[in-house]
Structure formats: C-alpha cells, structure tokens
Amino acid sequence: PSITKVHTSQPGRQVTSSPTKAPSTSSPNNSSFTNSPSAIPSITNVQSSQPGRQVTSSPTKAPSTSSPNNNSFTNSPSAIPSITNVQTSQPGRQVTSSPTNNPSGDQKSFGPSMAPTLCDDQTIFSREQILLNIVNEVSKDEDLRNNETHQYHAFNWLIHSKTLSLCPFDEIEVLQRYTLAVLYFATNGDEWTNCARYPSNTSCQNGERFLSEKNVCDWNGINCDDNINLNEIKLRENNLNGTIPNELFSLSSLKELNLGASYYLRGTIPSNIGKALKLEKLDLDNNMLTGTIPNSISNLKHLRELDLDFNYLTGTLPREITKLPHLRFLAAGDNSFSPSSLPNSINNGSKLYTLALQESNYEGNIPESFTHLRKRMVELDLSLNRLSGTIDIFDNYNHLRYLNLYRNNFTGSLPSLTRNIGMEYLFLDENKFSGSIPSDIGNLVHTKYLYFSNNTFTGSIPTELGQLTNLKYLTFHGNQLSGSMPEEICQIESLKALTADCGLVSCSCCTMCF
Numbered sequence: 180p181s182i183t184k185v186h187t188s189q190p191g192r193q194v195t196s197s198p199t200k201a202p203s204t205s206s207p208n209n210s211s212f213t214n215s216p217s218a219i220p221s222i223t224n225v226q227s228s229q230p231g232r233q234v235t236s237s238p239t240k241a242p243s244t245s246s247p248n249n250n251s252f253t254n255s256p257s258a259i260p261s262i263t264n265v266q267t268s269q270p271g272r273q274v275t276s277s278p279t280n281n282p283s284g285d286q287k288s289f290g291p292s293m294a295p296t297l298c299d300d301q302t303i304f305s306r307e308q309i310l311l312n313i314v315n316e317v318s319k320d321e322d323l324r325n326n327e328t329h330q331y332h333a334f335n336w337l338i339h340s341k342t343l344s345l346c347p348f349d350e351i352e353v354l355q356r357y358t359l360a361v362l363y364f365a366t367n368g369d370e371w372t373n374c375a376r377y378p379s380n381t382s383c384q385n386g387e388r389f390l391s392e393k394n395v396c397d398w399n400g401i402n403c404d405d406n407i408n409l410n411e412i413k414l415r416e417n418n419l420n421g422t423i424p425n426e427l428f429s430l431s432s433l434k435e436l437n438l439g440a441s442y443y444l445r446g447t448i449p450s451n452i453g454k455a456l457k458l459e460k461l462d463l464d465n466n467m468l469t470g471t472i473p474n475s476i477s478n479l480k481h482l483r484e485l486d487l488d489f490n491y492l493t494g495t496l497p498r499e500i501t502k503l504p505h506l507r508f509l510a511a512g513d514n515s516f517s518p519s520s521l522p523n524s525i526n527n528g529s530k531l532y533t534l535a536l537q538e539s540n541y542e543g544n545i546p547e548s549f550t551h552l553r554k555r556m557v558e559l560d561l562s563l564n565r566l567s568g569t570i571d572i573f574d575n576y577n578h579l580r581y582l583n584l585y586r587n588n589f590t591g592s593l594p595s596l597t598r599n600i601g602m603e604y605l606f607l608d609e610n611k612f613s614g615s616i617p618s619d620i621g622n623l624v625h626t627k628y629l630y631f632s633n634n635t636f637t638g639s640i641p642t643e644l645g646q647l648t649n650l651k652y653l654t655f656h657g658n659q660l661s662g663s664m665p666e667e668i669c670q671i672e673s674l675k676a677l678t679a680d681c682g683l684v685s686c687s688c689c690t691m692c693f
Contacts, residue, residue: 317429333360358426366419374399408432422446428455435460453478464488484508498524512537535560544568608632618643633657655679656693
C-alpha cells in the first residue's frame with residue numbers, strides 16, 4: 180500500500196473516496212493558487228480533521244466489573260438472562276445468494292456456506308456448560324455473567340439462537356463465532372454501514388450478514404483459509420462505534436485486521452495484541468484511539484503493515500517496532516505523541532519502504548540509522564514536526580518517489596537528490612533552506628509536485644526545471660530569488676499553479692504573485 184499523504188491537516192484539502200492508500204492522479208478542480216496552504220492538492224483519502232469527529236454518547240454499554248445478583252448457571256436455557264432485542268430468525272429476512280470467501284477444505288464435514296453442525300445428543304445444560312468452558316479460554320467468567328458486557332451479549336446470542344446452535348465439540352468454530360459476536364456488540368454492530376444483522380438496517384452486497392446462521396467464513400469482511408480457520412477481518416469504513424475487544428487477538432490464525440476509517444473506535448489498543456503471532460497487517464487508522472502503543476506489538480514478527488495514522492495515541496512510538504524483520508509499511512502520524520527524536524533503531528536489514536510520521540512532535544536531527552533506508556524507501560513523510568539540521572542523508576537514497584518535509588526547521592543547502600529518478604512529489608516548503616536551487620533537480624523528470632516556497636533560497640531559478648514536463652504545481656514564493664521566470668518553465672503545458680515573488684522575479688506566466 181501507499182500512503183502519499185500531503186499536508187493532510189490543512190483546510191480545503193480534497194479527499195478521495197477510495198479506501199486504498201494509493202495516490203490519486205486526478206487533477207484538482209481548482210487550478211488557482213493562493214497564499215493558503217489549502218492550495219496544495221490532495222493525494223489520498225486520509226483526512227486529519229474529520230467533520231463530526233466528536234465523541235458521541237456511546238450506544239453500547241461499557242463493560243462493568245460488578246457481578247450480577249445471580250452468577251450461577253442452571254439447567255434452564257434462560258440461565259443467562261436473554262436479550263430482548265436479539266432475533267435470529269426474522270420474518271422477511273433475505274439471505275444473499277452469492278456469499279463471498281468460499282474456501283475449500285476437506286478436514287471439515289461442512290462447507291463454509293452451510294450452517295454449523297447441530298448437536299442433537301446434548302442436553303441444554305450440558306451444551307451450555309461445554310460452550311462456557313470453551314469461551315472461558317478467551318473471556319473472563321465475570322464478564323460472561325455480567326449483563327452489561329459485550330461478552331455477555333455475545334454468549335447469550337450463542338446459546339439461545341437455535342438456528343445458530345453449533346456442536347460444542349467444534350472448539351475452533353465456537354471461538355471464531357463467539358469472538359466475532361463480541362466484536363459486533365462491542366462496536367454497535369446494528370449501526371454498521373454494511374451487513375448488520377437486520378436487513379432493515381443496512382444493505383449487504385458482499386457476503387452474509389453478521390450473526391447470520393451461515394458459517395463465519397461467509398460473513399461480510401471475513402476470510403478463512405482452506406481449513407475454515409479465520410484469518411482476515413476487513414471491516415474498513417463500516418461505522419464501527421465502540422472499543423476493540425481483547426478477544427480478537429486470541430484468534431490464533433488471524434493474519435489481517437482492518438478496522439480503519441471507522442472514525443468512532445475509541446479506547447486503547449488491547450495490550451494482548453502481541454498474542455496474535457501470525458498477524459501480518461494491522462490497520463486502525465482514522466479513529467479515536469487513545470493511550471500508548473502496546474510494546475507487545477514488537478512480538479508480531481510477521482507484521483508487514485502497521486497503520487495507526489490519525490488517532491489520539493500518546494507516549495512515543497516503541498523503538499522495537501522499527502526492528503520488526505518484515506515490516507514494510509509503517510504509518511503512525513497525526514497522533515498526540517510526546518516530544519521525542521525520530522527512532523534511531525532502524526537496522527541494516529530494514530525492509531521499510533513507506534514511513535509516515537507526520538505531525539507527531541518529533542524534533543532534532545534525522546538520525547544516522549535512516550541511512551539504512553536508502554535502498555528501499557519509496558515514501559517518507561516527516562512533515563509538520565520540529566525536525567532540524569540538514570537533509571544531506573537523502574542524497575544517498577535511490578528510490579524515493581514521495582518526500583514530504585513540509586513545515587520543519589531544516590537548514591543548509593539542498594542535496595541533488597538525482598539518484599531518485601522516480602521522484603514525483605517533493606515538498607520542501609516552510610523550512611529554513613538556503614543557497615541556490617540545484618539545477619540538477621531538473622533531472623527528476625517524473626516530478627509532478629515541487630514546492631520550494633517559504634525558505635531563504637537565493638539566486639536565479641534554474642532553466643533546467645523546464646525539463647520537468649510532468650509538473651502540475653511549482654512554488655517559489657517566500658524566498659530571496661531574483662531574475663526572471665525561465666520561459667522553459669512557462670511553456671510546461673501540464674502546469675496548473677506557478678507562484679513567485681513577482682517583485683523580485685519577473686514572471687508573466689505565474690498563476691499567483693506574492
């Protein structure tokens with residue numbers, strides 16, 4: 180995945196609707212350039228200031244630690260008080276005819292599109308006790324008996340819906356079904372955008388509804404392996420509102436968890452996340468998560484992608500995360516971290532190609548450990564921090580396509596950057612760079628966005644920049660440049676915005692003068 184996030188905290192940014200992280204190549208509608216930072220075009224779907232991103236009264240109940248009056252189970256089906264609003268068999272309930280994610284396997288007696296096995300040889304009491312023993316492996320007994328918890332509601336659903344009754348000897352299926360039910364109740368599933376349990380609430384085009392009688396592998400956003408072990412939960416942009424339950428990370432086969440862009444997930448990242456040892460992708464961006472990042476994430480040796488962007492996380496980024504041997508994508512910007520230096524723990528074996536640490540209170544120089552990123556790094560966003568010193572380290576990078584250093588305190592002259600022949604987005608604005616603009620930047624022929632504005636550059640504008648025939652946005656204002664705007668630049672047909680201090684630089688083709 181690609182982050183390519185440009186000046187995301189600025190008003191007026193255009194945001195794409197795609198849940199992917201690939202940069203948008205469409206041209207902005209407004210080609211005029213103003214003195215406002217909002218003139219910078221949008222590249223991705225991530226926004227840092229979400230309309231309506233306010234904490235609302237939670238429709239779910241916070242788990243209580245108090246015990247109910249009756250904490251013993253009996254041989255009656257109502258031993259655990261029933262939930263009056265839970266109906267598993269509703270008149271007119273339609274089931275989609277084309278469930279997705281149909282893995283094949285020969286170790287089960289039922290396929291993922293069939294209902295779990297019914298157990299006719301079990302009494303109500305014995306079955307309930309067996310189910311209780313199984314779910315006690317992942318949930319506390321007091322939570323299961325407290326009718327104010329999500330665990331209670333999930334277990335009550337599990338044991339009281341006859342169409343959902345499953346053989347308690349199928350422990351994996353029990354745990355998977357129970358755990359997803361806990362997630363549903365913990366995040367106000369009845370208000371999800373897609374595939375809530377009741378057809379009257381939401382549409383469901385891909386897969387079965389949550390809490391349906393089908394195998395969980397058929398539920399929307401759920402994928403399983405050939406042995407019907409749950410390995411992917413992908414519920415991005417589905418209006419999850421609540422907290423992340425601990426039970427999720429007891430799913431031993433889980434490889435991907437994507438709850439990003441829900442906007443109303445709150446609370447902390449569970450500390451037991453380190454138990455999900457097979458996890459490869461974790462996406463929790465654009466939510467309201469608080470607290471610190473658990474150190475146990477460093478146990479996830481198979482983790483390849485970690486996206487915690489745009490939350491309210493505090494503390495600092497655990498240094499051990501950058502040492503994860505397979506980590507390629509790390510985005511943890513736009514949080515409320517304490518002031519700190521950039522991680523100096525990146526080693527020579529790092530596979531990182533995307534690193535986004537924008538607007539997160541980083542200060543000081545770029546550490547030497549960043550030299551280990553020179554052979555792989557494609558996208559680097561360090562914007563909106565208080566970083567200082569020179570950026571000579573990037574002269575040795577080979578594959579940068581996106582470099583965002585906007586609004587820091589970097590000084591000194593610019594390195595040539597010519598090894599990064601694929602550079603498309605280069606944001607150097609609002610720093611303290613000095614000296615002349617290197618003419619060999621004209622060799623970065625794929626560049627589309629090039630921002631030199633609001634520094635202390637001197638001298639004339641190099642005519643070689645006219646070789647950048649893919650340029651869309653080029654800014655020079657807020658410097659001490661002189662002379663005339665080269666005609667070669669004025670003739671770039673793709674150019675939508677060109678700025679300069681027209682009192683110092685003669686420019687007949689500028690779209691905006693300062």
